[in-house]
Amino acid sequence: MEETETRMNLKRYYLIIYLLIALMIMGLFYKNPLLGKGDIGYNLHLMCVVILSVCLIIYPIYRSSILRWMIVLVATLYFYAMFLVYPEIGSTILLIYFIPAISIIFFDKKLFYTSIILNQVLIVGVIAYIVFSGQESLYPNVTSDTIGNIATFIGSQIFLYLIFYFTSERITKMKEYYEQVKHAERLKTTGELAAAVAHEIRNPLTVVKGYLQLYEQDATLDHPMKQSLPLLIEELENAEQVISQLLSLSRPTDLKTESVDIRTAIHSVTELLQSYGLFNSNKIEVVIESDSLIEINKIELHQLLVNIIKNAIEASNAGGEITVTAKEIEGNHVEIKVIDTGIGMSPEELALLGKPFYSLKSKGTGLGVMICTNIVEKYNGSINYKSAKGNGTTVAICFPCKTR
Numbered sequence: 001m002e003e004t005e006t007r008m009n010l011k012r013y014y015l016i017i018y019l020l021i022a023l024m025i026m027g028l029f030y031k032n033p034l035l036g037k038g039d040i041g042y043n044l045h046l047m048c049v050v051i052l053s054v055c056l057i058i059y060p061i062y063r064s065s066i067l068r069w070m071i072v073l074v075a076t077l078y079f080y081a082m083f084l085v086y087p088e089i090g091s092t093i094l095l096i097y098f099i100p101a102i103s104i105i106f107f108d109k110k111l112f113y114t115s116i117i118l119n120q121v122l123i124v125g126v127i128a129y130i131v132f133s134g135q136e137s138l139y140p141n142v143t144s145d146t147i148g149n150i151a152t153f154i155g156s157q158i159f160l161y162l163i164f165y166f167t168s169e170r171i172t173k174m175k176e177y178y179e180q181v182k183h184a185e186r187l188k189t190t191g192e193l194a195a196a197v198a199h200e201i202r203n204p205l206t207v208v209k210g211y212l213q214l215y216e217q218d219a220t221l222d223h224p225m226k227q228s229l230p231l232l233i234e235e236l237e238n239a240e241q242v243i244s245q246l247l248s249l250s251r252p253t254d255l256k257t258e259s260v261d262i263r264t265a266i267h268s269v270t271e272l273l274q275s276y277g278l279f280n281s282n283k284i285e286v287v288i289e290s291d292s293l294i295e296i297n298k299i300e301l302h303q304l305l306v307n308i309i310k311n312a313i314e315a316s317n318a319g320g321e322i323t324v325t326a327k328e329i330e331g332n333h334v335e336i337k338v339i340d341t342g343i344g345m346s347p348e349e350l351a352l353l354g355k356p357f358y359s360l361k362s363k364g365t366g367l368g369v370m371i372c373t374n375i376v377e378k379y380n381g382s383i384n385y386k387s388a389k390g391n392g393t394t395v396a397i398c399f400p401c402k403t404r
Contacts, residue, residue: 010060014060017056017057020056021049021053021056024049024052024053025049027045027049027082028042028045028046028049034085039085041081041084041085042085044077044085045078045081045082048074048078049078051070051074052071052074052075052078055067055070055071055074059071065108068103068108069111072099072102072111072115075099076099076102076119076122079092079095079096080122082095083095083126087135087138093142093149096122096123097153097156097157098160099119100115100116100119100157100160100164101160101163104160104163104164104167107171109168112164116161123153127142127146130142130143205236205239205240208236209233209236209237209240212229212232212233212236215229216229216230216233235272237299238299238302257296257297257379258295258296258297259294259295260293260295260296260298261291262288262293262294262326262334262336263288263292265298265305266286266305266324266326267286268302269302269305269309270284270309272306273306273309273310273313276310276313277313280313280316280318282313282316282319282320282321282322283321283322284313284322284323284324285322285323285324286323286324286325287324287326288325289325289326289327289328290326290327290328290334292326292328292334292401294334294379294400294402295402296379301375303371303372304372304375304397305336307368307369307372308372308395309324309338311368311369312338312339312340312395315343315344315392315393316340316341316342317342317343320340320341321340321341323338323339324337324338324339325337328401332400333400333401334400334401335398337394337395337397338394338395339392339393339394339395340392340393340394341391341392342392343389343390343392344387344388344389344390344392344393345385345387345388345389345393346389350385350387353385376397379400380400381398381399381400382397383395383396383397383398
């Protein structure tokens with residue numbers, strides 16, 4: 001369906017372009033007073049028609065920025081050549097007024113603003129040339145009512161600017177809406193996938209958890225091993241909660257919230273991940289400047305911090321340090337920062353971060369960052385990423401504080 005629509009649009013484009021080229025060629029040969037005289041102006045007219053025709057024909061194939069600029073610049077030259085070479089045709093001045101309208105077709109802001117400024121400079125230069133060269137008599141349509149022509153020109157440029165401004169605003173909103181629709185589709189797909197695999201994941205977790213609980217109650221086990229069992233059982237419960245959160249991407253549920261001390265939560269997660277970091281010789285440094293309480297589901301906060309800090313560890317080089325800070329900021333908010341000195345991300349990678357199934361890890365699913373974003377937004381918080389290739393990444397998470 002989409003391919004058929006594209007082919008139809010292409011046919012319409014070429015139909016219009018061939019009609020336009022036919023009109024330009026007709027202007028070259030039909031009752032042209034300069035035809036066959038070897039006039040420089042006529043040769044310039046011919047050159048502009050040829051170059052503009054070729055650019056318009058090949059544009060759907062290449063669609064490059066250079067080609068767009070070339071089309072607008074050659075069209076500008078063509079219209080000014082028509083005005084100067086054929087002074088007896090009074091309507092050519094109107095074509096000059098609407099030169100920036102060509103760039104509106106491409107919806108390129110830089111191209112449009114360049115075109116509208118260039119047009120103003122050229123019109124002033126052309127009028128100055130006519131006046132100082134003593135050719136006012138050849139251009140009566142311009143010189144007979146200079147004030148009126150200036151007012152018309154300024155009005156036309158303002159009119160074109162308003163058209164471009166409102167059109168570009170509408171297109172921007174349409175793009176944002178389209179991105180929201182695509183994001184919703186991704187969430188739907190993620191939810192369906194999660195629903196399909198959640199049962200299969202829960203079964204082995206339940207079995208492992210059951211055996212660990214049996215070992216915990218076994219009096220024959222030595223004390224050092226039994227000390228680690230509660231932690232393992234707790235992590236399995238957290239894993240079960242993560243599965244529930246995957247399902248909540250398509251069916252959100254309200255979870256019980258409580259007052260959570262940020263200092264305690266951060267230390268709990270960093271102690272858990274210290275051994276994971278030491279595996280790659282990464283040290284986790286914790287700097288907490290103030291005690292703060294936030295209203296949140298404790299397991300979701302744990303999941304959020306584990307994901308972010310674990311990502312920082314995995315992005316760091318061997319021996320790199322991860323710094324976790326927390327402090328209260330203006331507006332009665334607490335800001336948690338996770339800073340690493342790892343590989344960092346490019347602006348293009350940052351723009352795609354959080355999209356379902358997009359991951360910089362070879363075996364990543366892209367769901368972790370998306371779930372973190374959902375958790376933060378759920379509790380009226382914000383999450384921001386600052387990164388540069390080769391210079392590490394800083395993740396800043398902000399939550400409103402709860403009054404003690």
